[in-house]
Amino acid sequence: MAAPKRKTDIGPPHYDQMLHPAIKANYGKWKSHQNLKPGVLMHEGESGAKVYTVRGASARLISITTIREMCDLADKYCDGFLRYTSRNNVEFMTDKEANVEPLIADLKAMGVPVGGTGSSISNIVHTQGWVHCHSSATDASGVVKVVMDELIDYFTSMSLPAHLRIAVACCLNMCGAVHCSDIAILGIHRTPPTIDHDKLGNMCEIPTTVASCPKAAIRPAMVEGKQSVEVIEDLCMYCGNCYTVCPAMPIANPLNDGISIWVGGKVSNSRTKPMFSKLAIPYLPNTPPRWPEVSDAVKNIVEVYARDAKKYERVGEWINRIGWPQFFEKTNLEFTKYHIDDFTLASSTYNSSTHIKF
Amino acid sequence: MAAPKRKTDIGPPHYDQMLHPAIKANYGKWKSHQNLKPGVLMHEGESGAKVYTVRGASARLISITTIREMCDLADKYCDGFLRYTSRNNVEFMTDKEANVEPLIADLKAMGVPVGGTGSSISNIVHTQGWVHCHSSATDASGVVKVVMDELIDYFTSMSLPAHLRIAVACCLNMCGAVHCSDIAILGIHRTPPTIDHDKLGNMCEIPTTVASCPKAAIRPAMVEGKQSVEVIEDLCMYCGNCYTVCPAMPIANPLNDGISIWVGGKVSNSRTKPMFSKLAIPYLPNTPPRWPEVSDAVKNIVEVYARDAKKYERVGEWINRIGWPQFFEKTNLEFTKYHIDDFTLASSTYNSSTHIKF
Amino acid sequence: MSNTPLIDELVKGPWPSFIKDIKRTAEKNEMCKDLLNLLEMSYRDKKTHWKHGGIVGVRGYGGGIIGRYSDSPELYPGVSHFHTVRINQPAGWFYSTSALRYICDLWEKHGSGLTNLHGSTGDMVMLGTTTEHLEDIFTDLSEHGWDLGGSGSDMRTPSCCLGKSRCEFACIDTMAICHDLTNEWQDELHRPAFPYKFKIKIAGCPNDCVASIARSDCSIIGTWRDNIRQDDAAVAKYASGELVYGARADGKVDIKADVVDKCPTGCMSYEGGKLSIDNKNCNRCMHCINLMPQALRVGVDGGATILLGAKAPIVQGALLSSVLVPFIKMDPPYEEFKELIGRIWEFWDENGEARERIGEMIVRIGKGNFVEEVGCDPIPEMICEPRSNPYIFYEEYFEEE
């Protein structure tokens, strides 16, 4: 029996094979676009050609059952092509205007909301959570589900002052662009790691483990005659990086793990420079299966923003205009000492001016 | 013989004794002011009372000869009162409008330029330099003199877009508000300290000396059997703080000491927040007695600013509008790696955007 | 009663439910069933039940597979091993249905049937398989023209916005670049040899629809050097309301208030119905073009700004990418760019500490030094502002003669 063929380093398939003919024909020759309604874009080529895009929501964590259904629709309406966006929505493209409405109807029938374009809340970028990661302080897909259930009307409309981008990450590793989101939902640990001294010496390199700590809270130590480490608990701020590096230092703590909320980040260079998200709520409890505290908190921020911001103001731009004191006042959120930075760039966040509103 | 009386902790004389009657009468009851011409202010009380202020330049380093002459003028025109400003100018106040012009004439005759109000270049805040400080990398009073000789027309007029404040400090200790000046002139060392190992152990506390170094470049060391320290020269950036703490580590080096120029700082909260000055020229040679490189460099920056800034734009506000690339282009100054921050807040100064002008 | 009352709550509601989806697939797949059980347990315990990953992989490759084991193999044997396979997506995440159906078939045969389309880095993330399947999966994939993505301390799978394929704003051909770089650096992608991971993301314009500036060690962002193209007739149509900014429900454009006054550089004016742009002072923020795409277009002399160093918070705090090269032409074969990256990798290899991202190294050694070492000229575009502290390492000095 001949060994099966095994090529390496061939790279991904060429995108050329994956493009709808109308996309291929107008590649690099687009002139403009219009946003016809929520979830529907029309791109116009220099030649006058038109391509319609319908954007549907996706849970991102999807099974082959769902993917095949999406393929069925693409076969029916889009000559057998489709794509996913950088925020995990699914997009169907066709040059036949007549296909748009039937496609939308089929999507809705399948339970796929159509929207996410323009001044909407698009899909939530997120991570693995309890579905697949050892590091997670909370679930990701579940949190996304409950938050989007609450905010779905903002997905299917374009009624906000500007784009609003939400992200979820299940630990401080922040897989995804969580740290630059209009609203970021972040799983957090709040207690120091425990140390399995029996295993540490065998499982982990001690110098690497010591170096992993941003706060220099870890020191080599002999414990009961074993090479291990100790954690100076006063210095530890629960980032979990030691656990990433050394499995013998688990940090999960069901009683205390939870979620923090961050606001005002952005990525685009439109008008203002990209910005990091800033702390809004230091801690909300982990309350599966539907995390009502989290979805309420996010909804509250979105609603205050929707009411108060001016046209074309992203969340961060809105807050910069009104100032953080008014942000906390208007959202009715508590300001605590945790909001005041104490890490390496802290001094650059202090208010070194008398610019204060009374 | 009785010991002379010796009171302690009586504090300074009460300012009440020092106030012109018209100032006292209107104390806390001022309504408004006008800037009648360069160097002349008129303050108006709620009662309608008027007080005229004439501001004259001062070298700050002044002798009793000069002070007595100033007193003569105050006796002649101001009922025996005068004051100095926070930028070391001298101010004469009178409620008699008729006194203003004769006073100005006398001041000019004395060689005292009148001006420094409003959108002018006021007096240069400065420090001791070679006149009195062991730490100085350059002279202060001499540099001030040559720069103001060059810029005097900006002192006696109000022709600039806004206030322009210059400061000189003779070492990195920066006595004065040098670090927040429209233009700052700063004496610098550029070579590591030398170490007098014979004296160090006796003169200096080794732990304090080690701790004094911002870059952790100093380590305790035994040298030829003596307790001393060593400097890791690759880490040293010549701040001189070790010398401040330990006289056995002199840092002055005539060949290499020099001057750096900083721009765009401000202190007032007017419009924009207070700002630090930023590096414009990393090094100019120390060329007493008239430092032509320094006065030319400052003049060039002032002139470009005067031409290019909009009304009411301080230097830093102007640069923030046009951007640093255009600042370097318009002033024809070289941008070097030294301009790129590499200290603790460095990452916050990187351009994390695509906002670039071509 | 259901075994999974907690996660069943997530079947409710209008947003697509991943639980519903897994449940449907669980009818045919045991791994799905046990995943649901394990997840229910996490929802009850408020705790992950995955253990720290082990090292698994396919022959000849150092990355592409994330090993994953549950902490309760005895309870839920279906997910005792539940590794992830990262398949390198086609550039721009475009698919033919035949290609996607092939992947579905593969995952039906060799895995849980669950995926992430896509992972945050951009890969097709195939969730849940066991070690024994890995070689077969790989062979099958490579036979069908697919390959694995990155993981570990390698170049990670590059990704890009859809660029010229469907966007008039694209100043560079993001998908062509992405495909080319991925192929050029297959060895760097598959055999971890760097101090730490290295991510590349390519956006066609400063809107940065792939968030490259926030999450790639190297961000390639399209821009232009010449002038914004302007169609005055279309400007007039926006002014009259005939054209609107379609991305907002309320999209009528007030050219003065919404465009000119929001221009960050103040380089636009609108007087007597005439819109003027002082292009020398435009910083390419895109705002005006975004609002009036029928009237304003990016210039024709396209290229890219290269920025370096974005990363998540750990260890020294999050970083955004920052400018290294303000403008570089990005035409195949991208020699100038590739040589630059070559020099960067070489320098990082020699000077980076273990688990030190390039952005952290730049901060540690100083961006000025870094720039010089990789053969670039220091220029003010690299920074928002020059240093304000006087702690300068002067490298040149005079010596006594």
Place this chain on the structure above:
Amino acid sequence: MSNTPLIDELVKGPWPSFIKDIKRTAEKNEMCKDLLNLLEMSYRDKKTHWKHGGIVGVRGYGGGIIGRYSDSPELYPGVSHFHTVRINQPAGWFYSTSALRYICDLWEKHGSGLTNLHGSTGDMVMLGTTTEHLEDIFTDLSEHGWDLGGSGSDMRTPSCCLGKSRCEFACIDTMAICHDLTNEWQDELHRPAFPYKFKIKIAGCPNDCVASIARSDCSIIGTWRDNIRQDDAAVAKYASGELVYGARADGKVDIKADVVDKCPTGCMSYEGGKLSIDNKNCNRCMHCINLMPQALRVGVDGGATILLGAKAPIVQGALLSSVLVPFIKMDPPYEEFKELIGRIWEFWDENGEARERIGEMIVRIGKGNFVEEVGCDPIPEMICEPRSNPYIFYEEYFEEE
């Protein structure tokens, strides 16, 4: 030929010449003569000729005198000792000529005749005397109602802008406060007992004419809580050009462009000749008031913003003061303020490291912790923005029951 050809170059030019002044005084004073010689030597050698200071002082005081010795006593004995005496200036730097003449006489008798009016901290800086004169100087001074200023690790001589004495913008009585605090804390001023120096500067309004925010450990800056007072008739006069912004040669005010459009909060509008201010959104920047002082005035409910921590670069980089208390009434006897400073000093005393300014300590221990320890509530006015890094020290957590 002159002995001092180099510094003679500084006699030329229109700006007042300190060399000319010293020369005039040198005719009667040997110290001046030798100072000129020593300075000439510095100008030649490009190097200071002063040695690291020694500790000198007057009985019972730990500060107020800066010891200074030249490195060339044999060459220039007149300046072999050349100490500085810091005399505490009267608040606001106002003088009667009789007071100043007394000082001149004193310095003629006991010193070089040279001064700085004033030192950067605010003192009258009397340059150049010898150790033997110090006690006599002090006795004479105290007999005449004067006292020494600060030096070393003590509270330094407070200073202030002229405030209510001659400025309509003053929201607090800076001179009264400065005088009161100086007297209240004579012990702290004269007997160094702190980890390092502590400077207080008081400005009457956010224009901060004493640069307190840049160079005082505690900045007291006047502000107001109510509304800007507005005189519409005067606004109209500015509009018509009858009134001008006198501080610029070209001072005609364009109310829309120069005032409204430059308001940093956008809280002003000018329509149909009516200027309106949304005072709730005004951040008290002073710009509009500065430009039209006859039309706009600060509110009547004055008080101060208290900011902490400014300092020069060494050791950890320069700091500006930052907000601790947004608004505090500053009426005599200033109890609330003094108690606050008392708590701050106590905490700094216990927690500050040697030679650690309060600003550096705040950065080291975290401003949130500091604020709590000195009994203030954390409020968003203290910061420009909340933290962006997730490195939070949670202090409260749940324990297993």
